[in-house]
Amino acid sequence: MTDFDYRAIDDVIHSRVRLAIMSYLMTAGSADFTALKKETKVSDGNLSTHLSKLEANGYVIVEKSFVDKKPQTTVRVSDTGREKFKAYVDSLAALIGTA
Amino acid sequence: MASESTKSQAVENLAFIREMMEAGQRQTRFNATYMIVWGTLLAAAFLAQYFEALGYFSASIPTIWLPPILIGWAASIYIGIKTNTATDKNNPVIKAYSTAYMSIGITMSFYFFATLAFGTFDPVTITILACGLYGAVHLINGVVTGLFIFKATAVGWWGLMAYFTHDASHTKEMLLVLAGACIVLILVPAVLIRASRSEVLTEAKTSV
Numbered sequence: 001m002t003d004f005d006y007r008a009i010d011d012v013i014h015s016r017v018r019l020a021i022m023s024y025l026m027t028a029g030s031a032d033f034t035a036l037k038k039e040t041k042v043s044d045g046n047l048s049t050h051l052s053k054l055e056a057n058g059y060v061i062v063e064k065s066f067v068d069k070k071p072q073t074t075v076r077v078s079d080t081g082r083e084k085f086k087a088y089v090d091s092l093a094a095l096i097g098t099a
Numbered sequence: 100m101a102s103e104s105t106k107s108q109a110v111e112n113l114a115f116i117r118e119m120m121e122a123g124q125r126q127t128r129f130n131a132t133y134m135i136v137w138g139t140l141l142a143a144a145f146l147a148q149y150f151e152a153l154g155y156f157s158a159s160i161p162t163i164w165l166p167p168i169l170i171g172w173a174a175s176i177y178i179g180i181k182t183n184t185a186t187d188k189n190n191p192v193i194k195a196y197s198t199a200y201m202s203i204g205i206t207m208s209f210y211f212f213a214t215l216a217f218g219t220f221d222p223v224t225i226t227i228l229a230c231g232l233y234g235a236v237h238l239i240n241g242v243v244t245g246l247f248i249f250k251a252t253a254v255g256w257w258g259l260m261a262y263f264t265h266d267a268s269h270t271k272e273m274l275l276v277l278a279g280a281c282i283v284l285i286l287v288p289a290v291l292i293r294a295s296r297s298e299v300l301t302e303a304k305t306s307v
Contacts, residue, residue, distance in 0.1 A: 019112065023119030029244055031123070039122055076244075089116065095109040 010088045012057045017050045030076035131289040136174045138286030140167040145278035152271045195243045199236040230260035252284045
């Protein structure tokens with residue numbers, strides 16, 4: 001028997017790439033698109049898709065600007081994202097503890 | 100009931116989280132290091148000046164302030180060389196707050212050395228200047244990093260500026276207040292920022 005609730009697993013974060021993005025941003029605070037692409041090792045399109053999902057759910061804040069006349073996308077984790085991430089880690093810990 | 104494979108996947112995910120968080124920490128953890136270095140050096144210098152004013156020992160202002168300024172700059176350059184990555188150079192947030200801090204260092208050093216050279220050094224002016232600059236830079240940091248603590252410390256610095264503007268007398272207590280301000284408004288926030296970033300990382304580590 002277990003009291004672990006599978007519904008506690010956050011589907012938005014649970015994807016491997018989105019988990020990588022959130023984990024990285026939790027300590028980095030913010031990162032540009034290039035840095036995230038390098039860290040997550042995914043294509044531009046794939047990263048954009050995952051960032052869009054995180055942004056749509058309010059987990060990250062995406063800001064676009066121009067640096068030296070070149071477009072730059074900066075991503076930072078939101079307060080909601082920070083809370084959800086902590087809850088996700090807690091749920092994993094609970095899962096391990098109750099298996 | 101959670102199966103062994105589910106548990107195994109959770110362990111794997113936590114290990115992955117730890118790996119990614121450590122990668123993120125490598126990018127920015129040194130930001131707080133600058134603040135810890137300067138907060139400690141400035142607090143120590145103000146305390147030294149305070150005790151000198153009380154008569155515990157005798158030293159001139161340059162003797163008290165030159166070592167922390169030189170050590171601070173040397174440490175900042177060392178940290179910058181050691182941690183400056185391609186990511187940092189392309190990250191507008193990092194560029195914004197590192198430039199903001201550098202502007203404090205340049206302005207304060209310029210004022211300090213120029214006024215000493217011309218014999219026009221005024222302790223009240225440099226105090227008000229420092230408080231105003233720190234307030235402005237902490238507000239910039241608060242906006243670009245999204246860390247509320249910087250906005251709170253900005254208010255603290257401007258409050259001090261208002262206080263010193265109101266009471267322009269250069270007293271021993273002013274030195275003590277400034278030493279405390281360096282601890283409360285620079286050193287403590289740096290430690291808190293570092294601690295908050297490592298909190299979840301520690302949780303991820305200990306959960307595996």
